[in-house]
Amino acid sequence: MSAMLHPALSGADLLGLFGHFLVLSLLAIGGAITTAPDMHRYVVAEHHWISDAQFSASIAIAQAAPGPNVLFVAVIGWNVAGPIGALATMAGTMLPSTALTLIATRWGQRRRDTRFVRAFKTGLTPLTIGLLVATGWLLARPYVDFSARGIGAIALIVVSIALMLRTRVSPMWLVALGAVVGALGWA
Amino acid sequence: MTAPAREAGERDAAGANVSPGPTSTSDLFFTFNRLALQGFGGVLAVAQRELVERKGWLSREEFVEMLALSQVLPGPNVVNLGLMLGDRFFGLKGAFAAVAGMLAVPLVIVLALTAAYAEYARLAVVSGALRGMGAVAAGLIIATAIRLMATLGSNRLGPPLAAAFAVLTFVAIVWLRWPLIWVVAGLGTTAVAIAYARTP
Numbered sequence: 250m251s252a253m254l255h256p257a258l259s260g261a262d263l264l265g266l267f268g269h270f271l272v273l274s275l276l277a278i279g280g281a282i283t284t285a286p287d288m289h290r291y292v293v294a295e296h297h298w299i300s301d302a303q304f305s306a307s308i309a310i311a312q313a314a315p316g317p318n319v320l321f322v323a324v325i326g327w328n329v330a331g332p333i334g335a336l337a338t339m340a341g342t343m344l345p346s347t348a349l350t351l352i353a354t355r356w357g358q359r360r361r362d363t364r365f366v367r368a369f370k371t372g373l374t375p376l377t378i379g380l381l382v383a384t385g386w387l388l389a390r391p392y393v394d395f396s397a398r399g400i401g402a403i404a405l406i407v408v409s410i411a412l413m414l415r416t417r418v419s420p421m422w423l424v425a426l427g428a429v430v431g432a433l434g435w436a
Numbered sequence: 437m438t439a440p441a442r443e444a445g446e447r448d449a450a451g452a453n454v455s456p457g458p459t460s461t462s463d464l465f466f467t468f469n470r471l472a473l474q475g476f477g478g479v480l481a482v483a484q485r486e487l488v489e490r491k492g493w494l495s496r497e498e499f500v501e502m503l504a505l506s507q508v509l510p511g512p513n514v515v516n517l518g519l520m521l522g523d524r525f526f527g528l529k530g531a532f533a534a535v536a537g538m539l540a541v542p543l544v545i546v547l548a549l550t551a552a553y554a555e556y557a558r559l560a561v562v563s564g565a566l567r568g569m570g571a572v573a574a575g576l577i578i579a580t581a582i583r584l585m586a587t588l589g590s591n592r593l594g595p596p597l598a599a600a601f602a603v604l605t606f607v608a609i610v611w612l613r614w615p616l617i618w619v620v621a622g623l624g625t626t627a628v629a630i631a632y633a634r635t636p
Contacts, residue, residue, distance in 0.1 A: 277512070278507070278508065283616055309566050310553055310566070312478065312569070313476065313549075313565075313569040314542065314549050315473045315475055316473070316475055316539065316542020316543070316546060317475065317478070317512055317538060317542065318479075319514075320539070320542060323547065327547055343511075346510045346512070346516065347519060349509060349510060349511070350509050350520065354505065354519065354523055358524065364632065364636075367631075368634075369628050369631075370501040371627075372601075373504040373505070373507075373508060373624055373627065374501060374504050374598070375588060375591065375599070375601035375602040377503050378581055378585055378588065379602035379605025379606040380605055380609065380616075381577060381578075382578060382602070385575070386574075386610050388570065389571065389574035389575070389578075398567075402567070402571040405571045409572045409575025410579040413576060414582060419482075420474060420476065420481050420576050424572050424576075427569045427570075427571055427572030428569050429565075429568070431565045431566065432562075432565040434560065436564075
């Protein structure tokens with residue numbers, strides 16, 4: 250039924266959507282989420298296919314659901330044009346980066362004992378860790394302030410970190426805890 | 437590309453759980469399916485735990501190296517990681533088995549949730565739950581980063597310099613708001629050049 254809410258996209262629009270995500274795929278260094286601002290520009294600001302709120306909710310839903318965060322791309326496509334939209338954005342996002350990753354990884358694997366490939370990995374490892382902390386930070390920031398809920402969110406973040414590091418509890422239970430605490434209005 | 441996953445020199449010195457790797461493409465498919473379905477708020481934290489701590493397919497060092505590559509290459513990080521790991525053990529078939537395992541079921545779930553969310557978005561309970569899950573997801577990523585920091589100790593750059601590059605990356609992204617491509621081009625090139633000079 251929600252299909253009726255989707256604006257009717259012409260074949261040319263769908264092709265444009267696919268093409269845009271195809272290009273973004275190759276720019277998505279550091280993960281698909283890094284191109285979210287440009288997806289927003291295209292589907293919200295330029296074409297008005299979905300609203301600002303729908304765009305934000307698309308990302309939040311994909312994060313709350315199990316699976317890789319890249320699925321937010323499928324959700325955006327779905328909100329724009331239903332199943333065919335999801336197919337367009339998801340295929341556009343996956344095809345170029347998949348091909349490039351396979352080519353690059355094979356190239357690197359054949360040369361993994363060379364000085365350059367070893368230095369490449371050694372040099373980039375610290376950046377990876379800095380980038381992970383930055384991602385965590387940016388994800389946390391919208392929830393953190395000095396209101397009661399903000400402090401609840403800080404507590405939730407600290408407890409998640411501590412339990413992840415100190416126990417073998419599955420992250421799934423921590424997310425469930427977050428859902429309950431959030432639903433009660435404490436975070 | 438069914439090269440053996442590891443050689444003696446690459447072993448985890450800490451002696452984390454070590455196994456020769458997945459037994460088949462369906463082992464890959466179901467392992468990635470399992471870890472994706474546990475991956476609320478992103479798969480990375482679970483992937484580290486499953487592939488390194490539980491299955492022992494990769495050492496911590498191998499995991500962080502693979503992750504480094506998957507972050508530098510365009511595309512979703514965990515998907516790239518799945519492609520690389522699958523390809524390393526079972527070639528193209530393995531790569532697609534890992535990614536299919538990771539995406540198929542979660543895709544159906546997330547689209548079903550999208551349809552449902554349109555109905556219930558106005559409820560405070562639902563938006564509150566989303567907030568709480570988002571906060572935990574952030575904590576999980578930070579915890580994964582903290583666990584992987586241990587690998588900086590054996591980094592050939594030396595721990596102080598390696599830590600400095602990690603901190604600079606954080607500052608460049610969070611405070612200076614540099615586009616990632618600048619960070620990789622600037623800090624990444626510098627770090628790789630220093631590592632190259634120090635690599636025998």
